[in-house]
Amino acid sequence: xxxxxxxxxxxxxxxxxxxxxxxxxxxxxxxxxxxxxxxxxxxxxxxxxxxxxxxxxxxxxxxxxxxxxxxxxxxxxxxxxxxxxxxxxxxxxxxxxxxxxxxxxxxxxxxxxxxxxxxxxxxxxxxxxxxxxxxxxxxxxxxxxxxxxxxxxxxxxxxxxxxxxxxxxxxxxxxxxxxxxxxxxxxxxxxxxxxxxxxxxxxxxxxxx
Numbered sequence: 001x002x003x004x005x006x007x008x009x010x011x012x013x014x015x016x017x018x019x020x021x022x023x024x025x026x027x028x029x030x031x032x033x034x035x036x037x038x039x040x041x042x043x044x045x046x047x048x049x050x051x052x053x054x055x056x057x058x059x060x061x062x063x064x065x066x067x068x069x070x071x072x073x074x075x076x077x078x079x080x081x082x083x084x085x086x087x088x089x090x091x092x093x094x095x096x097x098x099x100x101x102x103x104x105x106x107x108x109x110x111x112x113x114x115x116x117x118x119x120x121x122x123x124x125x126x127x128x129x130x131x132x133x134x135x136x137x138x139x140x141x142x143x144x145x146x147x148x149x150x151x152x153x154x155x156x157x158x159x160x161x162x163x164x165x166x167x168x169x170x171x172x173x174x175x176x177x178x179x180x181x182x183x184x185x186x187x188x189x190x191x192x193x194x195x196x197x198x199x200x201x202x203x204x205x206x207x208x209x
Contacts, residue, residue: 005087006029008073009042010098011047015089017052017068020060022087026040027097029115030056030180032136035095036116036129038154049126077101082207101199133158136191144185152185157197158193159183 003074005022008015018027034055040048051167053069060066072080073089080089080101088102116134133151144150159171163178164201169185170178177183 003084004068004085006077006083006085006089007042007049007052008089008091009041009044010068010091010093012049012098013071013073014046014049015070015073016056017070018056019066022085023108023109024087025110025112027087027090029110029112029119030059031092031097032112033097033116033119033129036133036150036151036153037127038116039093041094055119055123058124061120064190078123125198132193133191136193138189139192140189141169142187144190144192145195146196147196148192149196150185151191152187153191162168 002019003022006015006019009079026069034052034113039051042048056069064166076089076091090097091099104113120128136151144161151158159173161169162172174180174182
């Protein structure tokens with residue numbers, strides 16, 4: 001009895017066995033949370049699955065039964081279609097489900113926002129993202145404006161856009177602002193937490209040498 005599934009990275013042979021919450025809705029929420037946290041993508045290496053396993057273990061509690069690591073997954077299709085899994089096996093790349101083998105996983109019993117909040121609340125307080133990050137809206141970096149408060153996956157906290165240079169948008173996350181290359185936004189999209197001035201327009205870039 002359960003709602004079982006396995007999650008594995010594309011091209012990898014190690015996966016996470018879920019005894020509960022193996023439906024597509026829950027799995028997508030686990031993946032989205034990992035993406036927001038900036039965890040290693042599952043297809044990168046065999047050990048990339050471990051940080052996600054920690055997040056899932058925190059969610060369920062470590063009772064020794066609800067979650068396990070499965071090794072030796074050399075034929076994902078065979079595992080998904082022949083093992084006793086209620087929801088089969090999910091193959092993941094870029095935090096998206098790129099293949100599914102086995103039983104129909106199209107369960108929609110859990111809303112994404114609710115699942116993300118539950119997952120976050122189950123993590124140690126120092127590791128929680130908080131509601132404002134979970135509710136932030138992804139926007140292209142090209143659409144940012146001075147004053148926007150943003151979150152970049154993998155960062156510890158939010159930051160505010162302070163200026164625009166010839167190299168791109170700059171935040172106040174680290175000392176030095178525009179003179180500190182760590183403040184330069186290098187991603188194509190960010191999570192928009194707050195836009196104090198809804199009519200803000202992109203400023204002309206400031207030359208940085």
